[in-house]
């Protein structure tokens with residue numbers, strides 16, 4: 385069969401000595417991204433013997449867990465709900481050491497998966513996808529890689545990540561700083577000696593919160609520059625003993641079934657009692673328990689009204705504010721750490737370890753750059769409207785051009801030369817978060833408007849990859865060479881996504897859930913981008929399964945291709 389992988393021309397080695405398919409120029413499927421999604425995607429493809437390869441701009445696999453190496457970087461998903469569910473063998477042999485495991489172990493896990501299933505030989509590293517243009521006459525994508533190669537393939541699967549493009553603040557003088565500085569995404573691979581050093585951290589989002597709690601007692605002086613505080617709650621991490629792990633292994637079926645039932649794809653099930661059907665005392669008892677329990681319980685095992693009802697959300701927010709005040713000795717500092725512009729849980733909730741206690745230390749200082757804005761980076765440190773600060777190290781914990789950032793940075797041209805970046809300029813529109821009208825044969829198992837980013841990612845990733853594989857199988861079985869979502873199907877889905885936002889308080893929050901990022905041109909305040917599917921995992925899976933069961937309604941199939949392999953090597957126009 386034409387799309388099977390019998391005809392690999394040359395197996396070479398990349399810079400790190402990994403086996404690659406470096407000099408082949410045509411594949412049935414090119415997967416872009418070797419993170420959790422890309423690894424599972426290539427596993428499914430090679431299991432079928434499909435001629436496929438993975439490209440990643442990184443020097444090795446792991447995606448999020450390859451790049452983010454800052455101290456404190458770890459899961460806020462329970463480790464054993466984050467791992468892949470597809471292999472019993474894998475589940476039986478892997479021992480998660482902590483309930484919320486850290487980046488080094490997470491990266492080891494993904495390497496173990498790739499090695500166990502011999503997937504590395506299907507991956508090419510240091511290969512940035514720069515452009516992909518659809519060849520309408522042949523139903524092919526012409527792909528341009530950063531190393532200068534031009535490849536062709538029938539299908540492209542973009543597994544490029546939703547938090548994979550770091551953003552720097554718009555500050556002058558960043559390059560003039562004479563000390564060391566880095567974005568947390570690019571944290572150096574070798575240990576950074578911070579003992580006795582004066583360290584600045586800019587940003588108190590999920591990353592800053594993890595980092596600050598971890599390094600406060602390991603640096604000389606730590607100065608935190610905060611523009612707007614975020615809500616956060618304790619992670620309550622702990623080790624997993626051999627006995628506990630044995631118990632988890634025995635219950636994996638039950639655990640994954642529970643994740644599939646909950647809106648967030650986690651073990652935490654919402655409390656389905658009405659907020660006002662129980663007494664205030666009962667609500668407080670629940671919150672006392674959830675705040676002291678591990679993980680997202682205080683967010684996701686709470687009353688459902690906290691996401692939709694202003695008054696219910698305000699009552700919970702006051703409760704959390706009070707818990708923060710109990711942990712921070714100086715009430716003026718505590719007040720600065722309590723968000724007043726949005727309610728608890730209307731943005732993705734960062735979980736923390738010793739974050740608030742860090743501000744009780746004499747060597748930790750909080751600068752409110754809402755009051756005294758940062759003016760520039762200097763040779764020696766940072767300048768605010770109030771004064772100059774001197775530092776040895778500046779850390780930019782300034783987040784990501786989330787959800788569409790990685791897509792916007794690829795020159796993707798579909799039918800009639802339309803670019804995806806232009807189509808999505810104001811907001812993405814997709815069919816099921818996985819297909820785009822006008823861009824045939826482009827699949828996004830975890831795309832914008834899918835259920836991945838609003839849930840425990842890997843559970844969404846497995847659902848997305850499985851659905852895309854079902855679609856590909858349908859296409860191959862029938863000999864089609866083109867599949868494209870209709871305009872109507874895309875409009876229907878996008879309208880549904882927007883409707884799901886309308887009932888949620890999150891639509892008002894300035895966060896990556898609504899596409900807000902003051903460091904990305906066009907993403908400043910003003911335009912709400914409907915980035916995520918908020919209907920929850922069970923509803924999402926029900927809808928995508930119905931689409932498949934109804935012969936992939938909303939997708940049109942064709943067989944335009946005139947296969948002339950030798951003629952496929954014409955150049956991508958610049």
Ligand SMILES: Cc1cc2nc3c(=O)[nH]c(=O)nc-3n(C[C@H](O)[C@H](O)[C@H](O)COP(=O)(O)OP(=O)(O)OC[C@H]3O[C@@H](n4cnc5c(N)ncnc54)[C@H](O)[C@@H]3O)c2cc1C
Nearest residue numbers: 417419420421440441447448459460461512513544545841
């Ligand atoms: C610090 C941090 C902690 C997180 N913790 C959790 C958690 O506890 N639970 C949870 O559910 N989710 C968490 N997430 C979300 C996390 O991103 C997902 O869990 C998951 O790792 C996403 O996997 P992915 O394969 O979709 O994307 P990624 O892991 O982001 O991988 C995408 C890959 O695509 C590559 N790529 C992008 N563009 C190109 C291009 N043009 N050419 C070539 N390669 C390209 C990148 O180099 C990257 O390797 C966290 C995210 C961060 C940043």
